[in-house]
Amino acid sequence: MTQNAIEIRDLQKTYGGGRKEPAKHALKGIDLDIPAGSIFGLLGPNGAGKSTMINIMAGLVTKSSGNVKIWGFDQDSNPRQSRAAIGVMPQELNLDPFFTPRGALEVQAGLYGVPKSQRYSDEILEMVGLTDKAEAYARTLSGGMRRRLLLGKALVHRPQILVLDEPTAGVDIELRQMLWSNIRKLNNDHGTTIILTTHYLEEAEEMCDEIAIINQGTLVTRDSTANLLGQIDAKTMVIDPASPPTQLPQAQGISVERRSDGTLALSYHAQETSAEQVLEAVHAAGILIRDVKTEQADLEDVFLKLTAKP
Numbered sequence: 074m075t076q077n078a079i080e081i082r083d084l085q086k087t088y089g090g091g092r093k094e095p096a097k098h099a100l101k102g103i104d105l106d107i108p109a110g111s112i113f114g115l116l117g118p119n120g121a122g123k124s125t126m127i128n129i130m131a132g133l134v135t136k137s138s139g140n141v142k143i144w145g146f147d148q149d150s151n152p153r154q155s156r157a158a159i160g161v162m163p164q165e166l167n168l169d170p171f172f173t174p175r176g177a178l179e180v181q182a183g184l185y186g187v188p189k190s191q192r193y194s195d196e197i198l199e200m201v202g203l204t205d206k207a208e209a210y211a212r213t214l215s216g217g218m219r220r221r222l223l224l225g226k227a228l229v230h231r232p233q234i235l236v237l238d239e240p241t242a243g244v245d246i247e248l249r250q251m252l253w254s255n256i257r258k259l260n261n262d263h264g265t266t267i268i269l270t271t272h273y274l275e276e277a278e279e280m281c282d283e284i285a286i287i288n289q290g291t292l293v294t295r296d297s298t299a300n301l302l303g304q305i306d307a308k309t310m311v312i313d314p315a316s317p318p319t320q321l322p323q324a325q326g327i328s329v330e331r332r333s334d335g336t337l338a339l340s341y342h343a344q345e346t347s348a349e350q351v352l353e354a355v356h357a358a359g360i361l362i363r364d365v366k367t368e369q370a371d372l373e374d375v376f377l378k379l380t381a382k383p
């Protein structure tokens with residue numbers, strides 16, 4: 074079965090445009106399909122329109138034009154079903170300080186019309202590690218605990234699609250690990266489709282099957298993580314010489330950098346220069362190789378290349 078969790082067509086959003094504020098064209102016609110069951114990353118610099126897109130999917134922001142289908146339900150003609158299929162962990166910490174974690178989950182479940190018999194607050198509290206804080210007021214929780222509670226709130230109606238807006242921005246490594254293992258588990262055990270935005274490119278690289286990059290309200294690219302990384306053919310071979318070299322390798326298409334740890338970094342483009350040619354240049358300089366490794370491009374390179382100003 075090939076089903077899309079999300080189908081977006083020519084989605085546009087313009088904010089404001091009143092007397093006081095200039096109009097802001099935040100989304101300029103986005104087309105995007107997100108396959109069911111995937112972990113999908115939405116990347117882009119600040120102000121690109123990521124939160125706007127996510128909030129439109131979640132029904133928190135009204136679009137200006139275009140079509141959005143959530144789990145096959147058109148947002149306009151089937152607002153209830155499309156809303157029921159998606160849960161959102163927002164970027165902002167928007168918790169009511171007078172609720173306890175258990176209270177917040179129960180209220181949220183009520184808002185989604187989940188009958189008492191189908192609620193599973195204890196299980197959610199356990200999953201996000203807040204069992205011992207179940208009865209504490211939200212205002213007494215640490216930032217990390219509040220964030221975990223926000224994740225819990227997104228899950229009360231067992232959505233098929235979970236959307237996370239910068240879930241790990243500014244959180245410590247331990248919490249990050251915990252959030253990621255929760256998210257992986259939801260994807261593995263329940264087949265939950267995960268859509269996330271993140272600033273941490275290495276995180277998207279590690280977590281996401283597919284990635285869309287948006288910039289200034291426009292979709293720049295959308296591909297598998299592996300293909301995106303393959304787009305960059307810049308490679309670096311790092312040589313650890315057996316003894317300090319008396320001369321540096323010289324060859325066309327290869328640039329050499331001496332690193333402070335005594336290694337030589339040779340950068341080249343795989344399409345123009347082969348690894349064999351790089352090694353030949355090293356030998357020609359009379360250098361004996363003690364060890365060699367290669368460094369691959371990462372998403373950061375792809376990101377910079379695709380969002381570079383012309």
Ligand code: ADP
Nearest residue numbers: 088089097099118119120121122123124125126
């Ligand atoms: P991102 O999440 O990628 O950082 P946003 O979707 O938050 O981007 O914002 C996209 C653009 O829309 C930005 O220029 C932002 O200033 C603008 N914007 C976002 N929300 C509003 C709003 N409520 N009113 C006016 N402009 C907004």
Ligand code: MG
Nearest residue numbers: 123124125164
């Ligand atoms: Mg945002």
